[in-house]
Structures are given as C-alpha cells and as structure tokens.
Amino acid sequence: MNVQAPLLARDAARPKAKFRPPAVHQVRVEGFFGPRIDAIAATTAHTLLDRCIAAGMLDQVDPDRPNPGLKIPFQTGNDTVTTQMFWDSDFGKSIETAAYALSRKPDPALEARVDEVVEAYGRLQDENGYLNSWYQRIEPGRRWTNLRDCHELYDAGHMMEGAVAYFHATGKRRLLDIMAGYADHIASVFGPGEGQKRGYCGHPEIELALVRLARATGERRYLDLARFFVDERGAAPHYFDEEARARGRDPQDYHFEDHRYTQSHEPVRAQRHVVGHAVRAAYLYSGMADVSTEYGDETLKPALEALWGHLTEKNLYVTGGFGPSAHNEGLTFDYDLPNETAYAETCAAVALVFWANRMLGLGPDRAYGDVMERALYNGALVGLSLDGTRFFYDNPLESRGAHHRWRWHRCPCCPPNIARLVASVGTYAYGEAEREIAVHLYCEGVADLETAGTKVRIRQETRYPFEGRVALTVEPEAPADWTLSLRLPGWSSAIAVSVNGEAVEVGAHEEKGYLRLTRRWAAGDRVELDIDMPVERLHARPEIGADQGRVALQRGPLVYCLEEADNGAHLNSVLLTPESAFRCEEASDLGGATVLVTQGLREIGADGAALYAPTAPMREAASLRAVPYYAWDNRAEGEMLVWVRQEGAR
Amino acid sequence: MNVQAPLLARDAARPKAKFRPPAVHQVRVEGFFGPRIDAIAATTAHTLLDRCIAAGMLDQVDPDRPNPGLKIPFQTGNDTVTTQMFWDSDFGKSIETAAYALSRKPDPALEARVDEVVEAYGRLQDENGYLNSWYQRIEPGRRWTNLRDCHELYDAGHMMEGAVAYFHATGKRRLLDIMAGYADHIASVFGPGEGQKRGYCGHPEIELALVRLARATGERRYLDLARFFVDERGAAPHYFDEEARARGRDPQDYHFEDHRYTQSHEPVRAQRHVVGHAVRAAYLYSGMADVSTEYGDETLKPALEALWGHLTEKNLYVTGGFGPSAHNEGLTFDYDLPNETAYAETCAAVALVFWANRMLGLGPDRAYGDVMERALYNGALVGLSLDGTRFFYDNPLESRGAHHRWRWHRCPCCPPNIARLVASVGTYAYGEAEREIAVHLYCEGVADLETAGTKVRIRQETRYPFEGRVALTVEPEAPADWTLSLRLPGWSSAIAVSVNGEAVEVGAHEEKGYLRLTRRWAAGDRVELDIDMPVERLHARPEIGADQGRVALQRGPLVYCLEEADNGAHLNSVLLTPESAFRCEEASDLGGATVLVTQGLREIGADGAALYAPTAPMREAASLRAVPYYAWDNRAEGEMLVWVRQEGAR
Known part of the structure; x- marks a missing residue:
C-alpha cells in the first residue's frame, strides 16, 4: 500500500519553499534503472538485513535478547565485522532500502523482517523517547557526552529517514511515531534554551533527516531543530572542545587534528572551502540547502555556492566521486585527484547526489543537475554490483587488479547507502514547485506529480543513458498553466526539442541550462528531446x-x-x-x-x-x-x- | 691520527674471504664527493651531534644527569622530537659520521664532543657489559624481552660501527673496548648453548656490525655471533612468538601482521623474495653476504642471488630507492613502484649500497657494482642537501611541491645514515683481495691499498660522474703480479681503455662486467678509461x-x-x-x-x-x-x- 505524503498541508512547513522532490512511490522507474531496482528489491534489500543481523545488530537492539556486548573484529560466515557505534544508522538505511523495495514490489516476508526490527526498536526506546542501541546497551550512562566522535545524532537521522520511507511505502506509522518521539526528545535536549545543549553531531545527517521528517509529518518543529543544528555548527566556544573537557579529555588530543574534519571549524555561513570527511561534508551541505530552501534563507546561499564551486572546480573526480584520501576519508588540497589511490567513497558520491538534489530545491540549474547525474551514474552506481550482491567502498579510477567488490565491510555504510539511492532514484529525477515541474534526470518510467493545483502524470519513453532520444508525455488531470523545465545536459552541444511535433527554439527558452516550457499543458501533450550523445x-x-x-x-x-x-x-x-x-x-x-x-x-x-x-x-x-x-x-x-x-x- | 687496521692478522678471521673494502681513512676522495665530504666534516657532523643532544639523547645516556624519561612529541628549537627506543643507534651513526669527519680533517672540538658522549656511555655500561640507554634508563627491568619490536641489538650494532670508525679515525680504543665488552656480553646471552637465548633482532644490523667489529679487532668470536644471528633467523619455533607469549601477549596481536616485516618468516637460506621493511631487509642481506664471504659459505648464495634478482628486476626504483609503502616502510607487491607516493626511504638506498658492496665481497660483478652506483648517486645522495644541513627521509620520484627536506625528523635515522655513507664513500670504491684490486667506483682521489703482499697507491684523475674519462695511476711499493679489475658501467655501450697509452681490447678481458687487467704492475703504470656517457x-x-x-x-x-x-x-x-x-x-x-x-x-x-x-x-x-x-x-x-x-x- 502506498500512502500519499504529507499528512498536513505542505505550506505550513515551507514558508518560502521552492522545489521539492516527489516521494519515492510517486515515480515508477523502468528502463536503465528498472532492472537495478528489481535486483535491489529481489536481493539486496534482503541481503542488507541478512548481513546486519548476522553481524549481531538485532541482538544489540533488542532488549529481550542477551546483550552481545562489544565485539572487536570477528568472523560471521565469510565476513569480518566489528561492533560499530553507528550500527543503528546501518539498520536505518537498510530499513529505508527495504521500504523502497516494498514500494517497488510487495514482499510480505521482507516487510515482516522489517517489522521485527521495528518492534525491537520499539521495545528498546526509553520512556523519554531516547533511542540508541549503542548508548543503551553497549555504553550505558554516556549519552550525549561525545557528539564529536560517536555518531549519536547521525544514528537518529538515518533511523528517521528509514521511518519516513517505511511509512510512505507501507502506511505503517509505528517506526515514524517512534522516531518522531525521539526527535521530540532530541528537541528537548538540544536548543538555545536554558539547560539545553548547544551541540550538534560530528557527523552531519540529522539535519537533512529532520527536514524529511518535517515534510512527512508536516511538523515545523523538526525543521526548526534542523535549522538549530545548522546554525550552531562551528560557533564559539566550540561545543566539541567544551564537551571534551567535560569528559576530562584534552580537546587537542584528537586523531583528526582539527574541526575541519567535521566541518565545524567555523560557522557554516563563513565556510567557503570543502574540507574534512567527504560524506560529512556533503550531508551537512545537503542539510544547509534544505534549510535554505525551506526557510527561504538567503544567508546560506553564499556559503553553499562557494562550497559547490570549490568542490566541482577543484576537487571532483570525473566520476563524480570526491575525497581522495583514505586517512580522513576526505579532502586534502586542491586538485589532489590521484587515480589509483583515490578513496572516493561510494557514500561520498551518494551524498553528492543528495547535495546536488537539495541545491535544486532553490530552482533548476544545470550546474547542479549535471553534477548530480555524473555522481549518480558513475561514482555512486559503481558501488553496487550489477546483480545487487556486492559493494565497493572506495573507488579508485585505476586498479592494478587487486581492487574488488566486498560482500560486506566492517564499516558497512556504503552497501545500504547506494542501495537506498538506486532504489529511490525516481525522487531525484523531478522537482515539484508551485507552478512548475522540473525534469532533472531522464529515465524510462512514469511519475505522478502535482503542480498548479492539479495532478500531472509524466511518462518518459527513452533508452537513456544509452540513447539521447527522450519522449515525454504530459497528462495533467486538468489543463493548467505551468512551466515544464527540462535539463539540457551540459555534455551535449546539440539538443533538438519539439512540443507536439513542433520544433522549439532551445536557446530562446533556456535558463540556467534548463529549457523552460511555459504553456497550458493538456493531457497528451508530447515533448520530444533529441540529445546528441557523442563519445x-x-x-x-x-x-x-x-x-x-x-x-x-x-x-x-x-x-x-x-x-x-x-x-x-x-x-x-x-x-x-x-x-x-x-x-x-x-x-x-x-x-x-x-x-x-x-x-x-x-x-x-x-x-x-x-x-x-x-x-x-x-x-x-x-x-x-x-x-x-x-x-x-x-x-x-x-x-x-x-x-x-x-x-x-x- | 689514522691507525691501520686490523689489529690481528687478517687471515685469522677470514678462512675463505675474498674481497674486503678498505678502511675509510685509506681512501682520500676529492672531485665530485670531495666538497660533499668537506661539508659533512665542517657542518653535518656537528649538526648531527647538536640535534641528538638537543633532543635529549645525552641526558638519556649519561647516568650522572637527571633522567629525562619518556617524552612524547615535544619541541626543541625548530624541531619536533620524540624519545625513541633506538636513540643509541642515532648516536652510533652520528659518532661514525664524526669519525669520518675526523679522518677528513682534524677537528679537536668535534673530537671532544664525541669523547664526552663516549664517556657517558662508559659510565652507563653495566658491569656485565650490557649497554642500552633505553633499557637502562627508560624501561629498566625489561632487557631482552622484546627483540621483535624494540631495536635492542640494532642499537648495539650501530654503536659497534661507530666504535670501529672512531677507533680507525683517532686510534682511541675507549669506545671500541666498551662495545667489544658489550659484544662479549651479547655472546654470553645469545647462542645455541644451554640457558642461552636463540633470538635475533627484529631490525637486522648487528650482523654486519659484528663483522666490522671482527675485522677491526681480528676476533673471530664476533664473526661467529654474526653467523649465529643469521642462522637462527626464522627458525621454528619462532623466537618472536615465544617471546611474545613470555610477555603475556598474543603473538597474533602484531601491528605488522606477520614476520615478513622483519624478514624472519622463514630461515634466511629459504628466502627468495625481498619482503617487509626495506632497511631491515637490506641490512640483513648485507650481514648474510658478509657471513658468506667470511666463511666462504656457499649455502647462503642461492638466497642472496634470488633476493638480489627479486629486488633489482621487480622492485627497484630507477633511482636505486626501494620500498614503496609508508605503511611498512617497505615492500608491497612486485612492480609496485608508484612515483608520487614512493616512500623509498633514504636509509633503504643507503642500505642497498651496503648490500651491493657486500655482494662484491664475493668477487667483482657488474650486477652489484652498477646497482651500488645507482643507489649511491641517486636514491641515497638525494637524502642530503648540497650544503649538508638538511635531509630527506622519504624520496618520491614526483612531487607536486609539498615535499621538502627536514632539519631533523622524529625518527632521525636517515640524517646520520646518509652522512656516514657519503663521508665514507671511498671505502665503497675499492675491494682488496689476495692478488687483486677491484675498482668499483670512479672518483677523483687517492687510495692506499694492499695486494700481492705490497702496498699499492691508486690515484684517480677524473671529472666523473660528469665526464667519463678516468686516468688511474698505479703506484705499488714494489712491482708485483696481480689483477686490477675495473668496473665497466652497464649504462655505457662504448668504453675505450688503454694501459700506458696502449689500447686494450676490452671484450677480451671482460669478466662479469669488469675489465680484469693482470700484469706485473709497476710504479707509474697508467690506465686510461674513456667511458661514453650519452644522455x-x-x-x-x-x-x-x-x-x-x-x-x-x-x-x-x-x-x-x-x-x-x-x-x-x-x-x-x-x-x-x-x-x-x-x-x-x-x-x-x-x-x-x-x-x-x-x-x-x-x-x-x-x-x-x-x-x-x-x-x-x-x-x-x-x-x-x-x-x-x-x-x-x-x-x-x-x-x-x-x-x-x-x-x-x-
């Protein structure tokens, strides 16, 4: 069962919002991505749960089971695993992947497995709403003492994303309610009020997750919390330093040397250079872009645009991967783009898709759409084998033959991350605004969208990305005036477009690399693109x-x-x-x-x-x-x- | 004052010895290396002692001074230093460098500084002969408990080398006696007898040092101890594993994973692949070659030759550096020779010069002479700035501009290593045998050698390595029949040679890449080489x-x-x-x-x-x-x- 979001009126939560992505279940993807999503639904979604559970994650979560405690590298089947303080995030992303699989194809067995995990989390949750299997079962008594290193809010974010997806896919509110309750608890602990902590997570993620939670629930307070985390980041005195001292530690005693690793070296509005851990960086910038979109906050734009330029003009692999260094899983110095030793973590390319997509919340702009497409089809997609069973963690651009896909990884962040991205790719293809629909990606399939007060079905027929011809059929429930914006990929220098067989003068309607077609759209209108695709x-x-x-x-x-x-x-x-x-x-x-x-x-x-x-x-x-x-x-x-x-x- | 070694008759200690290098003071080097050695004598030799003492090494050694204890990275002047368990080795190499500086040019101030250090070691030495400043002052009570990781015998080796050099340069026996006493103590602790330890050092070095000590003192027991260490290495049950268990540690709990790191993964005679830490490898093979030469031990040759082939045919940079990886400061897999990330530690190239030179103990062979020359002029020499004040530790073959020489290094092994090599380069230029003198390297200068029972002065006049013309004047005290062997560098395809103006047919007298000129040599005989030197x-x-x-x-x-x-x-x-x-x-x-x-x-x-x-x-x-x-x-x-x-x- 698919449920239409949001629960509350949209505009309550987005005073100045422009473009929002559709929910995953609104877009049925076939063509190039179809078989990949089918493989995820049939195989990967189960595999992720299998491996999580084999590693002991469910034992850790479920208070009714014996506490497995901390396990340093051990074997389970063919995999070597280690208890990680961010295991909840892996469950969160795995649940999110399962949700998209269920949107794709009913699978009662898969749904039952997810429900089992959800119920375990339900039993684990504190009366006050707190929920983190590491701090409740492995390291009790230490909650909120080390935001810098311990992924506590990051875990919450991924569980929130899983909850939103699972709710959309199944209509089941259980996990959504659990995570909303936890979000409320977090909002009571963190904030500018007296007795509240002015902290934020060393690994950004909860910011963008709270925006998703707000959009799904219509609750503005989750947006406000996202904004709080964005605004506090890097403020003086530095929260992580104070927190380290409170733990009795010297803030200088830090493996990653300084706060650039967590992008908290200065307030986010002052930031102009992409630094530190690559995934953290792009997650943070995603959250910043969401906050900017939702609040119409122009003060974040100079930072976002400078950061975008710094990444894409000086630090991006041709594959859309970034972060060359294994040491910090991230950035080093400008133009440091070695091929054989490229780290270019799958998660970083996935995160770049997220960031680019959020930048499109501010309006169609090829600068973002092109990079989103590059990262998606190359640096991210490479992370998943064609059959959906094996994964790349780091992604060199040259290998002498010893670099191969993993069944699993001690740090299993990438497998569910690339799986959830591919399974939800439809959401990245479109943006819906007041009187405009933007098509960011071309792919065979059908999308059920809404603009100008009417439902609009858009059907794409294409062999893209292998051929450049795309036919879009527009089927609004009622004729209406609105703009259809089509990305004109920057890699093509010859694009012909026709509407209902009549050629369109592309240059005359181009704006920031999108062809903006404003007219009274009626059922059966057909737009054809012929995008020249030379080698x-x-x-x-x-x-x-x-x-x-x-x-x-x-x-x-x-x-x-x-x-x-x-x-x-x-x-x-x-x-x-x-x-x-x-x-x-x-x-x-x-x-x-x-x-x-x-x-x-x-x-x-x-x-x-x-x-x-x-x-x-x-x-x-x-x-x-x-x-x-x-x-x-x-x-x-x-x-x-x-x-x-x-x-x-x- | 220069003192002629050895003290005892040579042949007592070398039943089947073939070629031995001359002592440093026997060769006066000018031309290309002259100014470099002068810079070391005038500057580097002092600088090394300055930096060692500024780091606190003398405080650690001298029992009359307050014990400085263990210092984790701290600043001294412009340098960051850390107490290292191998500091004695740095003193040893610095003393060795000072000795060669004193051979070059009297310097009472330098000599007084060395004497001060020597006296401190004298005061430190245990009554039983034991001498190691780490285990006597920083970690007392732990002697001989961790040969795998703690450099205890390695320290002894470098101090022995320093002692031999200082004795040859000054005639002062104090340090030689101290180290001979320590060697005797080591021989009582280690050996095949009951109650003796069958161990060896995780970092080879003492093997070659004991051979030098034996040659300088004429004491065969030091040779025997060197042979013991070579023979025991890698024997089962593995000494390092037993030792780890004796410390209450799991032998598997080892940062470098297995015993290849220390070249003790199998008995040395079974080894065919150069593995692990590069400097350790070449020091070990040097010791093996010395033992093979001194004992005429043919059973070591198959290993030595296979190891040589594996290094030079699959793992050597064009600069003569080797060991591409920073992780293990050593080898990885065949043909792994990246340029920008090349570790190629200066000490490894220095050690390769040592190894090649020891391989020449078995007889002149261009396979070794050419590589010795390549490593010396490139991968090793690059480690010392032209003015003798700054040092390279790792030596990439490509830099984007951020790689620069150090004033000093937390792990200060390279500065004194390259300094002692350059200051003693004359010893690598020649080999003396019963009735043969081999010229391995060409360089302006004068050597006082001995063969066929007579003293022979050889004078080289040349602008080598910038020009290929070399004139050698041979001045034996008395005419005698012997062979003068001259290396024909493999990089030249056209070499003309004349003796007293008469052309020699090079091909007819070539053997393993050396031109072997056998005749009754008389004073004033002149050999001229014209070695074509194209780009x-x-x-x-x-x-x-x-x-x-x-x-x-x-x-x-x-x-x-x-x-x-x-x-x-x-x-x-x-x-x-x-x-x-x-x-x-x-x-x-x-x-x-x-x-x-x-x-x-x-x-x-x-x-x-x-x-x-x-x-x-x-x-x-x-x-x-x-x-x-x-x-x-x-x-x-x-x-x-x-x-x-x-x-x-x-």
Missing part, C-alpha cells in the same frame, strides 16, 4: 598532473573505463590516437550496456629482465573496448583504467 | 603502469629530474619528443653539476573553470632543463618529476 574525450586541467597526456571517455552521462577482461593486462601500455573512432555496441555481458569499441595502439616492451632500458617499446594496432565505469569488476578480476593515454595534440 | 632515455617495463608513456633521463650514473624552479609549474604538461636533443651545461646554482638542456613541448590548458573539458590543450615549444635527482629541492620550492612524458614510438 567525448575529456582532458583534465593541468593542475591534475596524473591525468595529463590522457583522456577520459564519456558518452552521455557515462564515464568509461578499460578493463583487463576486454583489453588484456598492462592497460597503461594502451594508447588512443586522435584518429581512434568509436563504435557503440550493446554488451550482453554487462546487462545490455552500451560499450565503446575502437582501434588504438598497444606497446610491447623489449625482451629481457631489465626493469629499465633505453629501448622504447614497439607499437602495434590494438582493438580496444571501453565499458561504463559503473559496470567494472562484474566479470573476471583484473586491471581497470579510466584515464587512458592518448598521444597527439587533439 | 639515455630509460623506459620502464610495462608492469610499471605509472611510468608508461614516459622516460627517465639518465647520463652516466645520474638520474635526472625536472624541477619547477627551472621549468615552471605543471611538470606533467611538459613533453619530450623523439627529436629532443640534449646539451650538457655546468650549473653554477647546483655546485657545478652537469645539467641537461633541451627543447620539448608544453601544453597550455583551455581557458575556463572546468576541471574536465573535451578541448585538448594547445602545445608550444618549451626549453627544458633537467637536473640531477640528488640535487633537487636545493633551490626554490616547487614541483619535481623524474618520469617525463614523451610521445612517439622511440
């Missing part, structure tokens, strides 16, 4: 040393890579030439993905054992096959390379 | 992905690099072409080093803020200047690059 060879700025003399292949939103499975070993001995022409083929071994076939050169090293010799390698013609980056490591193990050598000044 | 562009095997499409420039033994100071920023936007011709110039800003000047191309990125764009960069002609790798980071800070892009199949 592009991308060159990197000279500051990115590792990519010089190399190109990344991109077609449409997809970044490509070479794999050893297709091209043999020693991928750095392979060259493209300016003359290399590309042929698109459908790859039956990769779920029908379009792959690129071309002729290049291969260098053959001189004979002999010498590591280094004055003899240049010989060259011979070579057939090369590039596959979408998201699809790599789904076949035989081997090398992988995104940035391919190319010679010649073109 | 070579080295290509790397295809397994080394990062180097493909690139060349390393080498001329003679010197590997070159580009620096931002000469070539501007964005060194990866610079290309060589097959047509690029090189001109040699003398660089006044780099101590007269020969630099390479050529024409190449520079790419200029497209305008705009985009990180990635389909527009290929423009190209323009560019003058390029490459400088010896050892000389980088002696001018303005900036980028550096060894492997330079080159296009075209040549």
